[in-house]
Amino acid sequence: MAILARGGCRCDSNPVRFEYNKEPAEVHFCLCTDCTDTCGGALALIAVVERSAFTITAGEEKIRNIDTKPTCHRRYCADCGCHMFLYVDAFPDHLLIHVPTIxxxxxxxxxxxxxxxxxxxxxxxxxxDDGLPRHPGWAASGDPVQAA
Ligand SMILES: [Zn+2]
Ligand SMILES: [Zn+2]
Incomplete structure (x- = not known):
């Protein structure tokens, strides 16, 4: 289904802006230490979106990268520090967007x-106790952990 979701960083002037026009392949809560320690949050909420459906529409020159792992490339705004999305080598056709930045x-x-x-x-x-499947790693990397 065609959608149009827009998001961006927290800058008041000249913010980074992005959009995507296809439903995410999945939307997951991530509890990995790479997400939590980078964001300072207890968990991350991530929309997995096809790279071909994603566009930077403004402020691209402000985007910086940090590799928090050799396989994990996180993009943030140089001015406000907002970490918006990341590219993970395990998902060559998708990017992972932090939903709160939408x-x-x-x-x-x-x-x-x-x-x-x-x-x-x-x-x-x-x-x-939300009934959602729980995976020890990526969803593809193992069987769901039984909910208690
Ligand atoms: Zn910003
Ligand atoms: Zn994570």
């Missing part, structure tokens, strides 16, 4: 459908 009034084109890297969960976090 405009709140936009339809992102999907709902959370799984938890990934649950074995890396911070000890103070409790996963809600």
């Amino acid at each position: 405009d709140r009034d936009t339809d992102i084109g999907g709902e959370p459908d799984r938890w990934v890297f649950v074995n890396s969960k911070h000890p103070m976090v409790t996963i809600p």
